Amino acid sequence: MIKITLVAGARPNFMKIAPILHAIQAEINKGSQLSFRLVHTGQHYDKKMSGDFFDQLNIPEPHTNLAAGGGTQAEQTAAVMIAFEKELLANRPDLVIVVGDVTSTLACSITAKKLCVDVAHVEGGIRSGDLTMPEEINRMVTDSISDHFFTTSEIANENLLQAGFAKEKIHYVGNTMIDTLLTNRSKFQKPKGEIFDVLEAKKYFVLTMHRPANVDQEGQLKAMIDAIIEGTNGMPIIFPVHPRTAKSLEKLGISYSNLHLVDPLAYLEFNYLVENAFAVITDSGGITEEASVMNVPCLTLRDNTERAETIHLGTNELVGTNPQNLAPYLQKLMRGEWKSYKGIPLWDGKTAVRIVDKIIDIYR
Incomplete structure (x- = not known):
């Protein structure tokens, strides 16, 4: 049995985890030996910033809500880490999946690694080069301790390779947020x-x-x-x-x-x-x-x-x-001179399936 814990904390996270959850559930329905726990850190706690996304994107009720709430960056990080440590000690997984670059991403990746639990970073390797952005710090620290990277672009792959990460840890899969977009476009x-x-x-x-x-x-x-x-x-x-x-x-x-x-x-x-x-x-x-x-x-x-x-x-x-x-x-x-979309490789609505297939391949 491969035990997976998925972390969501802020509005962008919900769009990124929804297709992964659906792909895991599809594998479970086919008889694959997978189980998951969904952890909502409570980083966004307003209904418009959080609750509506669970309803509209068909995300199941979280197994737990860490209720981290607001506060400064440090206060929020600390609250998530304290609560997530208790969650992992009570329900130890084989793999923690964190997505994006929010405070919860950073806090949960550090907590998992300190308990010697593998971390996979969905959207790993992206960089702005701007260290004044809290998100850039979150990306860099999360990537520095992650065991696997699920990347959205060749640019992200190159960033990770140049930083010295092993090629076999980098899995170029596409963009789960585009999975969500394409799945739900007819429902707008x-x-x-x-x-x-x-x-x-x-x-x-x-x-x-x-x-x-x-x-x-x-x-x-x-x-x-x-x-x-x-x-x-x-x-x-x-x-x-x-x-x-x-x-x-x-x-x-x-x-x-x-x-x-x-x-x-x-x-x-x-x-x-x-x-x-x-x-x-x-x-x-x-x-x-x-x-x-x-x-x-x-x-x-x-x-x-x-x-x-x-x-x-x-x-x-x-x-x-x-x-x-x-x-x-x-x-x-x-003047009507704007450029048109040329197509970005692997942004095709099948990213989450590739992620789950890779996880099964690694951990079975």
């Missing part, structure tokens, strides 16, 4: 609300911002939104507001007739908006992947990216965090 649903009823397909923007470089300094946030308003020719802008950003916007009193602030949206509703948008402006990594596969133009408000394949082969362009950089990209977009 228009959000409820007056503003969504009057939107015309391909005649509005979707905006997301949550990173400290964009939202923590009020002057920077105001300048960026002003630049977005100026360059979007009065088209509606739908802005699902991250809790961090909401606080800053409230202080600034920002108000434009075509800027529509809405609550965070569940997975099926948010991706309905993205699929039908004229373009997406974001500082998220995962959204650049989804927008690329759906062939929706994407402008990334960051100075670096750990997902360079979305620029080389996708619809993404790296605008930067200087609001003055935005105008030429928006002008190019408005």
